[in-house]
Amino acid sequence: MTAADTIAALATAFGSAGVGIVRVSGPQARAIGETLAGQALKPRHALHAHLRDAAGEVLDDAVVLYFQAPHSYTGEDVLELQAHGNPALLNAILRECRRLGARDARPGEFTERAFLNDKLDLAQAEAVADLISAQSEAAARAARRSLDGVFSQRCEAVAEQLVHARVYVEAALDFPDEEIDFLAAPEIRNLLDRCHADLARLRAEAEQGKRLMDGLHVVIVGAPNAGKSSLLNALAGSDRAIVTEIAGTTRDxxxxxxxVDGLWLTLVDTAGLRETEDRVENEGIRRARGELDKADLILAVLDDSQPGHNALADELRVASGSVLWLHNKADLSGHAIARETRDDGVHLWLSAKHGDGLAALKQELARAAGLGEAGTGAFSARARHLEALDLAAAHLEQAMGLCNQAQAELAAEELRLAHDAVGSITGTMDADALLGRIFGSFCIGK
Ligand SMILES: Nc1nc2c(ncn2[C@@H]2O[C@H](COP(=O)(O)OP(=O)(O)OP(=O)(O)O)[C@@H](O)[C@H]2O)c(=O)[nH]1
Ligand SMILES: [Mg+2]
Structure with missing residues (x-):
């Protein structure tokens, strides 16, 4: 399907650069290119030509590429003009494109057309935006995997199971006398159980993928003087926070x-938690506690040279994020640099001041951020995808309960809704309503 209108936009970032690319897509792309270059274009040939305006004035010399539909990014005829990266010049080229019949593309419109022409599904289209905005190599790789369809295939596998379950339950409707036997059969139970487990696994992986894209929100807490600010500085690689031997140094x-190793982290250093009469410090402590709920990961810093009751353990029992226990000042306590898994989570011994044990800490951070052991396997995902998977799981659970009660009709409806929810991720179902929301967040020219 080719849209009636032709769109044009700058495909490279706006600003001075060696090369700037104007991209054109739609039925007039070829004619526009041939008029500007003054000669015929062959598909997939790099043509070096002078681009001229209506008066015959040379705008620039450029490499002109033409991709014939459907073998292009959008699935339409696409023209790429690789000119010098001067904003005024590129604007002039765009003006000529408009004069020759193109209109300015809306944000994300090239990718939207690729989706509409079945070049990409919705999750892949979102991965294009994620790839462009990825803040780290690890995030970019994850987006690349989603763009390659890794996430979509996983969704489709679950959707396939739901189709099987739907077929089975709908068949039960056709045989009302045997409905109860149908729904109580081990086949359907196993199928639904497996589907439920696969959905949960996919949800967990998608959440890791989302975390990898968003970066990890890490909150550092602990008693005064435990070395929280020293830890922030060690991870940041520079003296961002004030460190002194005075307990209560950090107040805000x-x-x-x-x-850190290709991962974006927001590190939050907080005031040491303790009972105090100091009003300023108390406000800092109140804010520190407020940060705990926002954490993806809490670094609970203990002073290993000051053993005693771990008051932090009581404090953190209420916090939602996962906790990594850091026994700091191992150089003073003499404890070996080590890692232990205990009931309350992973414990690491380190020295923020001297940098010992930091490598192991970085590994834990990478794991928490969604990177596998070898840093591979993850795919990018978004909040929208997690919501859809949650919705699918909720409907599936309803369906499972209804099957147990031999309510075939209601179970069939719940399974349809679960299927729809999974389908909304790749856009095979109910996609239209989502288009505006998804493509609206793109940059123009993509
Ligand atoms: N020997 C040793 N000293 C450390 C280590 N980490 C921090 N310190 C020292 O401990 C003192 C307190 O460090 P900070 O980083 O300011 O501690 P904090 O937890 O931020 O303290 P508050 O901001 O007061 O809550 C400083 O004198 C640091 O140099 C460590 O690993 N080994
Ligand atoms: Mg501090």
Missing amino acids: VLRETVQ
């Missing part, structure tokens, strides 16, 4: 965005 919440 300090946020630093740092990249």
Whole structure:
């Protein structure tokens, strides 16, 4: 399907650069290119030509590429003009494209056309935007995997199971006398159980993928003087926070965005938790506790040279994020740099001041952020996908209960809704309502 109108936009970032690319897609793309270049275009040939305006003035010399429908990014005729990366010049080329019949593309419109022409499904189209905006190599790789269809295939596998279940339950409707036997059969139970487990696994992986895209929100808490600010500085690789031997040095919440081994982390340093009469410090402590709920991961810092009751353990029992226990000042306590898994989570011994054990900490951070052991396997995902998977799981659970009660008609409806929810991720179902929301967040020219 080719749209009636032809769109044009700058495909490279706006600003001075060696090369700037104007992209054109639609039925007039070829004619526009041939007029500007003054010669015929062959598909997939790099033509070096002078681009001229209506008066015959040379705008620039450029490499002109023409991709014939459907073998192009959008599935339509596409023209790429690779000119010098000067904003004024590129604007002039765009003006000529408009004069020759193109209109300015809306944000994400090229990718929207690719979706409409079945070049990409919806999750892949979103992965294009995620790839462009990925803040780290790990995130970019995950987006690349989603763009390659890894996430979509996983969704389709679950959708396939739901189709089987639907067929089975709908068949039960056709044999009302045997409905109860149908729904109580082990086949359908096993099928629904398997589907439920697969959905849960996919949800967990998608959440990791989302975390990888968003970066990890890490909150550092602990008693005064435990070495929280020292830890922030060690991870940031520079003295961002004030460190002194005085307990109660940090009084406000300090946020630093740092990249650790290719991962983006928002590190939040907080005031040491303790009972105090100091009003300013108390406000800092109140804010520190407020940060806990927003954490993907809590770094609970203990002073290993000051053993005693771990008051932090009581404090963190209420917090939602997962906790990593850091026994700091191992250089003073003499404890070996080590890692232990205990009931309350992973414990690491380290020295923020001297940098010992930091490598192991970075590994734990990578794991928490969604990177596998070898840093592979993850795919990118978004909040929208998680919502859809949650919705699918809720409907599936309803259906499972209804099957147990031999309510075939209601179970069939719940399975349809679960199927719809999974389908909304790749856009095989109910896609139209989502288009505006998804493509509206793209940059123009993509
Ligand atoms: N020997 C040793 N000293 C450390 C280590 N980490 C921090 N310190 C020292 O402990 C003192 C307190 O460090 P900070 O990083 O300011 O501690 P904090 O937890 O931020 O303290 P508050 O902001 O007061 O809550 C400083 O004198 C640091 O140099 C460590 O691993 N080994
Ligand atoms: Mg501090």
